[in-house]
Amino acid sequence: MPQEKPTFWKQIKSCFQRVSNKDLDKKLDQIIMNQAELTVGLKTIQTQVGKVAKEQSDRFDVLSKEIQDLKDIINAGGDVTPEVTQAFADVQTALQSLDDSIPDAPPTT
Numbered sequence: 001m002p003q004e005k006p007t008f009w010k011q012i013k014s015c016f017q018r019v020s021n022k023d024l025d026k027k028l029d030q031i032i033m034n035q036a037e038l039t040v041g042l043k044t045i046q047t048q049v050g051k052v053a054k055e056q057s058d059r060f061d062v063l064s065k066e067i068q069d070l071k072d073i074i075n076a077g078g079d080v081t082p083e084v085t086q087a088f089a090d091v092q093t094a095l096q097s098l099d100d101s102i103p104d105a106p107p108t109t
Contacts, residue, residue, distance in 0.1 A: 056102055063095040 070088040074080050 056098070060095070060098055060102075063091060063098060066091050067095060 067088070070084070070091060074084065074088065
């Protein structure tokens with residue numbers, strides 16, 4: 001006597017019958033653990049982004065101060081040597097390079 005092919009719903013039912021509560025608990029524990037690992041990873045990335053932002057901000061502040069100091073020296077002394085003029089241009093270039101490497105903040109609406 002030929003064996004009857006199981007229907008779609010019988011196949012689905014047999015799949016669920018093979019999964020025990022223990023199996024489901026194990027999978028749930030894995031999901032929870034993966035979420036915990038993801039949480040730790042995201043917090044680590046957040047800390048690193050904060051560190052990078054502070055380093056960039058500090059560097060920007062230093063370069064801005066150096067430019068202002070050079071402007072003050074030039075304004076106070078009148079004539080300057082070509083070396084001072086070149087140093088001023090170099091610092092402005094470095095500051096512009098840093099500014100270009102940092103994406104602009106999105107506009108607030």
